[in-house]
Amino acid sequence: MITLVSDTETKPTPAMRKAMAEAEVGDEQRGEDPTVNRLLERVKELLGKEAALWLPTGTMCNLVAIRAHTRPGDLVIADHMAHIVRAESGGPAVASGVQIEQIETKAGTYTAGDLCDALDRANTAAYPYCAIPRLVCVEQTHNFCGGTVWTIGQLAEVASAAHEKGLAVHMDGARLLNAACASGTSAAEFCAHVDSVWIDFTKGLGAPIGAVLAGTKDFIEEARRQKHVFAGAMRQAGVVAAACLYALDHHVDRLKEDHENARLLAAGLAAIEGVDLMHPEPQSNIVFFDVRRAGMCNRDFTRAMLLQGVKIGYVRRMIRAVTHLDVTAQDIEFAVAAARRVLADPQRFAGTEGKLPLHEPSY
Numbered sequence: 001m002i003t004l005v006s007d008t009e010t011k012p013t014p015a016m017r018k019a020m021a022e023a024e025v026g027d028e029q030r031g032e033d034p035t036v037n038r039l040l041e042r043v044k045e046l047l048g049k050e051a052a053l054w055l056p057t058g059t060m061c062n063l064v065a066i067r068a069h070t071r072p073g074d075l076v077i078a079d080h081m082a083h084i085v086r087a088e089s090g091g092p093a094v095a096s097g098v099q100i101e102q103i104e105t106k107a108g109t110y111t112a113g114d115l116c117d118a119l120d121r122a123n124t125a126a127y128p129y130c131a132i133p134r135l136v137c138v139e140q141t142h143n144f145c146g147g148t149v150w151t152i153g154q155l156a157e158v159a160s161a162a163h164e165k166g167l168a169v170h171m172d173g174a175r176l177l178n179a180a181c182a183s184g185t186s187a188a189e190f191c192a193h194v195d196s197v198w199i200d201f202t203k204g205l206g207a208p209i210g211a212v213l214a215g216t217k218d219f220i221e222e223a224r225r226q227k228h229v230f231a232g233a234m235r236q237a238g239v240v241a242a243a244c245l246y247a248l249d250h251h252v253d254r255l256k257e258d259h260e261n262a263r264l265l266a267a268g269l270a271a272i273e274g275v276d277l278m279h280p281e282p283q284s285n286i287v288f289f290d291v292r293r294a295g296m297c298n299r300d301f302t303r304a305m306l307l308q309g310v311k312i313g314y315v316r317r318m319i320r321a322v323t324h325l326d327v328t329a330q331d332i333e334f335a336v337a338a339a340r341r342v343l344a345d346p347q348r349f350a351g352t353e354g355k356l357p358l359h360e361p362s363y
């Protein structure tokens with residue numbers, strides 16, 4: 001089975017498991033796990049930030065960061081397809097009591113002008129009626145907009161507009177290292193414009209657990225307290241942090257292969273009559289497409305692909321494929337051939353409904 005459902009589906013490699021088995025460990029809650037501490041040093045350096053905090057998931061990084069930046073009733077600005085808006089179970093509302101003003105975008109990126117418009121819409125000059133704007137969020141790369149990358153210029157413009165207005169900037173950098181690989185701009189250069197940022201180790205980096213949030217010393221001190229509030233403090237977490245260190249050493253440079261495979265997949269699909277791609281040339285490792293013009297509904301297509309040995313995602317009425325370290329160029333050729341077979345005779349696959357499990361995506 002070839003799985004293109006998500007880059008979260010990677011399994012730890014034997015060498016990664018060996019690093020985990022051999023990890024030196026201590027009490028993470030008290031800051032005494034040497035492997036976690038080594039990872040935090042590495043991430044601080046990689047992102048050019050003063051301090052860093054180990055957390056179990058990216059979702060918890062967003063939760064903790066928003067809580068640390070805001071007070072209940074504050075306004076957070078984000079694009080309308082942001083992960084914090086669409087895939088975190090209302091977490092920012094539950095945990096921080098914030099209101100999110102959404103900027104409608106095509107690619108997940110927006111401009112300083114869009115930010116100003118959003119603040120005007122939110123009526124933020126109208127004391128005491130308005131929610132107090134406090135935080136601007138950006139997502140790098142943008143998941144639901146197809147792995148798009150903020151250029152350094154776009155990011156600098158929005159961040160400086162936000163800072164001029166006294167707002168903090170938070171980057172959901174689940175796939176920041178994919179953005180660095182795709183753009184040639186280093187992670188630290190991107191991070192220089194934002195006040196807080198995190199990277200996920202369970203996406204393209206292929207670790208089983210872990211994310212690291214980074215920012216100023218003061219910010220991380222508050223975030224560490226919030227991590228305790230959300231019951232995220234751990235004990236001998238070095239066992240998993242070792243996998244993250246291993247990923248930094250061995251799985252960063254290879255991200256370009258995932259991007260090549262995504263382009264290969266997009267090109268193969270584009271050559272099939274009736275397939276429409278969100279981005280004919282995907283910028284990173286995410287490929288969204290639509291086969292309705294080929295006479296098949298997208299959900300049926302994912303079921304039919306499963307019969308052909310390819311697990312592929314169905315996300316917001318579109319089909320989503322994500323490349324990762326367990327997918328080779330040969331697998332991509334196999335998947336394209338499978339798509340071609342399915343779409344050559346859509347009727348053959350009609351009526352599979354209910355007979356096959358549908359693969360719910362993991363983001």
Ligand SMILES: *Cc1c(COP(=O)(O)O)cnc(C)c1O
Nearest residue numbers: 057058059083143172174200363
């Ligand atoms: C996956 C993802 C998250 C959540 O990370 P988890 O580690 O799965 O909790 C947040 N934001 C984006 C953009 C993501 O792709």
